[in-house]
Amino acid sequence: MTDDEFSVPAGSVPAGSVPAGTDQATVRVTARTQVADDVVALTLEHPQGDRLPAWTPGSHVDLVLPNGLTRQYSLCGDRWDPFTYRVAVLREPTGRRGSAWVHDTLRPGDLLGLGGPRNHFPMVPSDEYLFIAGGIGITPLLPMIRQADMMGAEWKLLYGGRRRTSMAFRDELERYGDRVRLVPQDEYGLLDLATWLGEPREGTKVYCCGPAPLLAAAESACSPWPEYTLRTERFTPPELDAPARKGPFDVELRRSGKTVTVDPDVSILDAVRGVGIDMLSSCRQGTCGTCETTVLDGIPDHRDCVLDEAERAAGDCMLICVSRSRTDRLVLDL
Amino acid sequence: MTSIRQDAAALPTSDIDPFDHENLRDRTPMQIALREAGPVVYLNRYDVYALGRYDEVGAAMVDWQHFQVGAGVGLANFHTEKPWRLPAMPTESDPPLHDAPRRVLSKILSPRVLRRVREQWTADAEELVERLVAAGGEFDAMPALAAAFPLKVFPDAVGLPKEGREDLLAYGDLVFNAFGPKNDLFTRSANRLAELSAWVTTLCAREVLAEGGFGAEIWAAADRGDLTQQQAPLVVRSLLSAGVDTTVHGIAAILHAFATHPEQWQRLREQPQLARVAFDEAVRWASPLQMVFHTTATETAFADATIPKHKKILMLLGAANRDPRRWHNPDAFDLTRDPSGHLGFGMGIHQCVGQHVARLEAEVLLTVLARRIKQIEPAAPPRRGLNNTLQTWESLPIRVST
Numbered sequence: 001m002t003d004d005e006f007s008v009p010a011g012s013v014p015a016g017s018v019p020a021g022t023d024q025a026t027v028r029v030t031a032r033t034q035v036a037d038d039v040v041a042l043t044l045e046h047p048q049g050d051r052l053p054a055w056t057p058g059s060h061v062d063l064v065l066p067n068g069l070t071r072q073y074s075l076c077g078d079r080w081d082p083f084t085y086r087v088a089v090l091r092e093p094t095g096r097r098g099s100a101w102v103h104d105t106l107r108p109g110d111l112l113g114l115g116g117p118r119n120h121f122p123m124v125p126s127d128e129y130l131f132i133a134g135g136i137g138i139t140p141l142l143p144m145i146r147q148a149d150m151m152g153a154e155w156k157l158l159y160g161g162r163r164r165t166s167m168a169f170r171d172e173l174e175r176y177g178d179r180v181r182l183v184p185q186d187e188y189g190l191l192d193l194a195t196w197l198g199e200p201r202e203g204t205k206v207y208c209c210g211p212a213p214l215l216a217a218a219e220s221a222c223s224p225w226p227e228y229t230l231r232t233e234r235f236t237p238p239e240l241d242a243p244a245r246k247g248p249f250d251v252e253l254r255r256s257g258k259t260v261t262v263d264p265d266v267s268i269l270d271a272v273r274g275v276g277i278d279m280l281s282s283c284r285q286g287t288c289g290t291c292e293t294t295v296l297d298g299i300p301d302h303r304d305c306v307l308d309e310a311e312r313a314a315g316d317c318m319l320i321c322v323s324r325s326r327t328d329r330l331v332l333d334l
Numbered sequence: 335m336t337s338i339r340q341d342a343a344a345l346p347t348s349d350i351d352p353f354d355h356e357n358l359r360d361r362t363p364m365q366i367a368l369r370e371a372g373p374v375v376y377l378n379r380y381d382v383y384a385l386g387r388y389d390e391v392g393a394a395m396v397d398w399q400h401f402q403v404g405a406g407v408g409l410a411n412f413h414t415e416k417p418w419r420l421p422a423m424p425t426e427s428d429p430p431l432h433d434a435p436r437r438v439l440s441k442i443l444s445p446r447v448l449r450r451v452r453e454q455w456t457a458d459a460e461e462l463v464e465r466l467v468a469a470g471g472e473f474d475a476m477p478a479l480a481a482a483f484p485l486k487v488f489p490d491a492v493g494l495p496k497e498g499r500e501d502l503l504a505y506g507d508l509v510f511n512a513f514g515p516k517n518d519l520f521t522r523s524a525n526r527l528a529e530l531s532a533w534v535t536t537l538c539a540r541e542v543l544a545e546g547g548f549g550a551e552i553w554a555a556a557d558r559g560d561l562t563q564q565q566a567p568l569v570v571r572s573l574l575s576a577g578v579d580t581t582v583h584g585i586a587a588i589l590h591a592f593a594t595h596p597e598q599w600q601r602l603r604e605q606p607q608l609a610r611v612a613f614d615e616a617v618r619w620a621s622p623l624q625m626v627f628h629t630t631a632t633e634t635a636f637a638d639a640t641i642p643k644h645k646k647i648l649m650l651l652g653a654a655n656r657d658p659r660r661w662h663n664p665d666a667f668d669l670t671r672d673p674s675g676h677l678g679f680g681m682g683i684h685q686c687v688g689q690h691v692a693r694l695e696a697e698v699l700l701t702v703l704a705r706r707i708k709q710i711e712p713a714a715p716p717r718r719g720l721n722n723t724l725q726t727w728e729s730l731p732i733r734v735s736t
Contacts, residue, residue: 051396054683056433079429080399125434125562147430205559228559294449310558316450 025114027052027063027085032108036168038091039136040103043077043084047111051082057143058121058233061085062288064113065106071098072288074140074209074233075117076169088168090136118289120306121233123147126205128154130197132218134210135161138169140233141209145176155179160191160214193221200225209233234287234305244301249325253277253334254296268320268330277334279320286322293320298330345639346372351379352625352648353514358720361624365653373637380409380515382627382646383639386653388660388677390637394628394647396682400636401647403684404428405629408513408723413629413644418512419531422575423568425684432683435569438555439687442548448694455487455694459702462486467706467736472713475593475730480586483699484578488691492573493547494537505530506579507721513627514722534574538567548573573688579724580622581692586727587620588613588696591667593710593732601669606704608669613696618676619667621652624725626680651677652725707734 031043046052056079060072077086089102121140129148131141138159148155157180161167164184173180183191191214197206206229208218215232222230243264251268252259253275262271269291272279281291286304294317302312304319311317320332348371350364351357357364368375369386377384385391394401403426405412412421421427424435441447462483466473473479485499508523508530536542543549549570556566592599592612602608628647633640641647654677656664662671679686686692703710713733719726 054396054398056429056437082397082399119437122437122560123430123433124560125431125565126559151430310554316447 025053026111027114029106029108029110029112030084032106035088036170037163037166038103039088039166039168041076041086041088041168042102042106043086044112044114045084049083052085053117054082055079055085055117056119057123057147058140059117059119060121060140060288061087061117062113062115062283062290063087064115065098065101066110066112067097067101069098069101070113070115070283071102072283074121076139076142078146079143088136088139115288115290120289121207121209121231123207124205124231126153126203128204130204130206131155131157132191132193132206132208132210132214133157133159134191134208134214135166136168137208137210137214137233138167139209141207142169142172144207145173149176157181158183158191158193158196160185160210162186191217193217197221197225200229202226204229206230207232243303243324244326245324249327250329251325252297252329252331254331255334262325267322268324268332272320272332272334279334281321284321286319289319291319291321292317294333296331296333299326300324300330301326345374345376345383347376347378348384349379350377352377352384352650353517353519353722355720358519358722359718361652361725365650365656368650369653369657374639374641377648380646380648382409382648383641384648384650386650386657388654388657391649391651391654391677392675392681394636394649395677395680395684398428398683400631400634401628402428402631403628404431405644405646407626407628409515409627409646409648410512411629411644411646418527420568422572423565424687425572425576429683434561435565435572436683436687438552438560439569439572442551442555443688443691445690445694448690451487451491452694452698454490455698456702458487458490459483459699460706463702463706467734471735472733473731475589475732476586476727479699480589480727480730481582484581484585484695487695488577488581491548491691492570492577493544493549494574495542498533501530501533502574502578503582505534506575506582507724509575510579510623510724511722513625517722519720519722534571535567537574538570540566543570576686577688577691579726580686580688581695583622583724583726584613584617584620584692585696585699586730587622587725588616588700589710589732590716590727590730591616591619593712593730595667596709596711598667598669599710602700603704603708606701609697609700609704610693611673612669612700613693614676614678615667615669615671615673616696617678618655618661618673619665620725621655621678622725623678623723624652625650625723649677651680703734706736709735 026047027044028047029042030045033041035041055075060074062070062072064070073087075085076088077084089099091103092099123144131145133141145157160183163186206222208215218230248261248263250259250261256277258275260271260275262268269279269281289306295315299315300318301324303322306319350367352364368384373387373390375384385394407426424432466478481503489499504526508527511519511523540553552569553566555561556563602612626649630641630643630645633643658664679689711733713731716727717729719728
């Protein structure tokens with residue numbers, strides 16, 4: 001059943017060529033808007049005005065900055081508009097240099113490298129959605145909220161931030177009325193998740209994105225709920241136990257016929273590159289998924305935040321920028 | 335790009351019937367006529383807008399916002415007609431409904447996961463080829479290879495029971511006829527519609543599907559909440575509708591191509607790594623799925639036409655795959671060509687989610703054949719099958735020598 005309320009802008013469609021693959025493209029920044037204290041929104045377009053790759057709510061793109069840094073940002077615009085992406089960037093005082101460069105140096109007209117879009121935080125069908133955002137964690141949830149509303153699902157949003165003026169997109173959320181609760185910490189203190197979530201029930205999905213303590217709180221608040229209720233996305237890698245192995249291990253690269261020893265202070269990715277394998281990677285933190293590699297033998301020690309439990313258990317792929325080995329030897333399809 | 339827009343009255347208009355038996359037996363004259371009439375051609379017989387050129391078909395396919403599938407990918411317009419079965423999932427759903435089923439299937443049918451079945455499929459192909467060689471090497475390749483191999487490996491991978499599998503072909507024939515008009519072919523198929531639909535529905539149930547197969551994985555995804563329990567059987571059904579006849583006729587197309595192009599067969603034997611290219615070139619050259627319909631979401635200005643809201647758009651994949659504006663010497667089956675970008679699997683968010691399965695089936699079978707068979711030649715003239723939207727062979731007698 002098609003539905004007219006998914007309004008499509010009427011008018012002219014350039015019968016242009018089919019978009020190229022998405023391995024590495026370029027986008028032009030066409031607008032830069034301050035949307036909250038320390039948050040700028042960027043509008044991105046194809047340099048020739050062509051269609052950009054399609055995406056789904058929860059997706060992120062890699063932006064390759066001119067200073068060589070690569071950063072992941074959630075797409076928070078309108079997927080029905082094929083010509084523009086929107087991302088929002090928080091200035092992170094303690095962060096690595098990417099966000100400061102975007103805030104201080106980036107100007108409309110600049111070109112950036114683009115990777116993706118990829119989605120590790122997909123929106124699944126549900127009768128009811130409970131969205132929990134912490135700060136800049138609102139970005140992947142915006143398109144989800146729009147879609148939940150469009151589909152006529154039950155939904156509400158709990159949105160916490162340091163103070164009202166630091167919380168982006170308040171204006172866009174106004175039209176949803178009581179479904180949205182804003183909780184600036186300087187006015188109301190910390191979020192009370194348990195009360196807001198209510199009684200555990202079937203047929204509900206909780207989507208949470210924000211800083212690590214909020215995710216931990218959401219996990220604990222959702223523990224009485226049915227399995228698979230909570231879906232989270234981390235912008236920062238989780239705190240992990242120590243690696244399974246203290247010592248070095250060997251990695252055999254079956255297609256290249258090479259074997260390399262990986263020392264405790266070296267990533268598999270760097271070790272593999274060290275023997276001349278041209279391996280694409282991006283975040284080096286196990287959050288983006290670019291360096292996913294097929295495992296032919298051995299047991300990975302998964303230390304990423306991309307693969308789900310089922311994928312980890314299958315053991316047939318790993319993210320070699322952060323994950324290591326539980327066995328003396330790993331065999332990779334490289 | 336500025337162009338003069340035309341309303342339907344001023345568009346190139348044709349009374350060609352793409353579903354006429356003559357045009358199904360040999361689609362080439364119809365493809366050329368519609369492709370060369372203009373970028374958008376109005377078919378007055380069906381009140382649809384046909385696209386036969388590569389650029390326009392590709393552009394319409396990637397523009398999911400304007401050209402939707404939710405009103406059916408056949409001629410029937412679900413805005414005004416009741417579908418004969420529940421709309422296919424994800425094939426006949428637009429975003430946002432499309433997202434979850436598509437994502438689940440993409441994962442289950444990803445190249446990474448398929449590596450697990452390669453070894454078994456190779457053994458199955460070797461056994462089949464040995465049997466045919468031992469029996470004298472002259473056979474009708476349509477049932478003996480093109481149907482036999484996919485009907486063994488794919489239902490095994492899905493986790494279907496062993497009995498009754500040949501009826502999957504009858505069901506697929508029915509589904510792909512039903513994407514066309516309600517002509518004699520549809521009626522012929524429709525005799526078994528109730529029986530086959532009921533039977534396929536039973537195959538989509540959780541308890542029928544073997545553990546570890548694609549079907550069971552779809553149900554497992556529903557248990558994790560990645561799909562709804564209501565969507566799961568429809569997603570399984572999409573494998574059975576779209577995953578059998580298409581690959582059967584794709585493999586038939588490549589066997590026919592090699593039987594009629596012995597020099598290309600020698601090239602493949604010398605360079606077996608060309609097996610994947612060979613299959614995609616065959617899909618371009620023969621386009622097993624010849625056409626698909628989308629529907630305008632709103633009044634849409636496209637190429638030099640303004641197409642009203644909720645009109646059916648006929649995309650002639652077979653014509654686009656032989657468009658001389660895009661392909662050099664398009665009618666040649668040529669392994670030295672790069673067939674990338676052909677539209678035989680579609681393009682955009684609805685591009686065939688099972689394409690890696692089809693490629694693997696073909697690649698495994700071709701690799702085994704190339705190792706074992708020196709020559710493939712026609713043993714008798716082949717006979718075309720008739721289906722409204724698929725390019726099929728009824729009979730493909732060949733002789734192989736080792």
